[in-house]
Amino acid sequence: MAKKPRADGNPNIVKLWPTTMLVKRFAHFQKVNPALLELFYQHRDREQRNPEQAYASKDDLQNHYPLHQELGELAEFISKGIVEVATEANRGLWRQGEKVSVTLTGLWFQISNGFSFHEMHVHGNCSWSGVYYVQAGDCSTSPESHRGKQPNGVTRFYGPHMEHMAGGFGDYGNLYLHDNSWDSYPEDGKLCIFPSHIKHMPFPYNGDKDRVIVSFHAQVFNSSGSMSYDYSFNN
Ligand SMILES: [Fe+2]
Structure with a gap:
């Protein structure tokens, strides 16, 4: 097992259990995103949903359009991103140079407006999840852009410390527990991948343009096709 990382400068301190996430922009988003928007609105309109309502497709989008070029390009970009972040999160644990493969167990899109949101x-049943912003619309772009007001359409992630806030004791000694959330500001072509167990929530969105995202979750296998631990919880 890898040694636990120590804080710089003080050999008596051990810092444990960071949360690893990946944020990067798709280099081809200006080509891919318009094609995805066309596909998504066609898909939604075939179901004759009320365009005023928030819409989420079923989560097997990749099976519906296996030959759609731009959706395939996005799925490849997402899969590479999962390998990148999982490699970093498992540094010192994965065997050196081992090839891993990613299975996207779910891929779906959401169109939102009219202050829609998810709680x-x-x-579940996956190790990495993420969001890709196809159309950020009028989402807040920075903390300054919504100062004093609720952010618009921002994705908020809650760290493990959140578990200890309710009814917890707060003083200057555990101020670090208050640093328990992080906001992803939507931008066209931005990908954000996070550990699947991390709590998150999109803030309500309202704007002239719809907020359109792709969501996904994935499992990661090693070269023998196994995703299980080297040890058993039953031993
Ligand atoms: Fe989610």
Whole structure:
């Protein structure tokens, strides 16, 4: 097992259990996103949903359009991003040079407007999840852009410390527990991948343009096709 990382400068301190996330922009988003928007609105309109309502497709989008070029390009970009972040999170644990493969167990899109949102949640039966912003619309762009007001359409992530806030004791000694959330500001072409167990919530969104995202979750296998631990919880 890898040695636990120590804080710089003080050999008596051990810092444990950071949360690893990946944020990067898709280099081809200006080509891919318009094609995705066309596909998504066609898909939604075939179901004759009320365009005023928030819409979420079923989570097997990749099976509906296996030959759609831009959706395939996005899925590849997402899969590479999952390998990148999982490699970093498992540094010192994965065997050196081992090839891993990613299975996107769910891929779906959401179109939102009219102050729609989802309650706080986590994703199950997967190790990594994420959001790709196809159209940020009028989402807040920075903390300054919504100062004094609720952010618009921002994705908020809650760290493990959140568990200890309710009814917890707060003083200057545990000020670090208050640093328990992080906001992803939507931008066209921005990808954000996070551990699936991390709680998150999109703030209500309202704007002239719809907020359009792709969501996904994934499992990661090693070269033998196994995703299980080297040890058993039953031993
Ligand atoms: Fe989610």
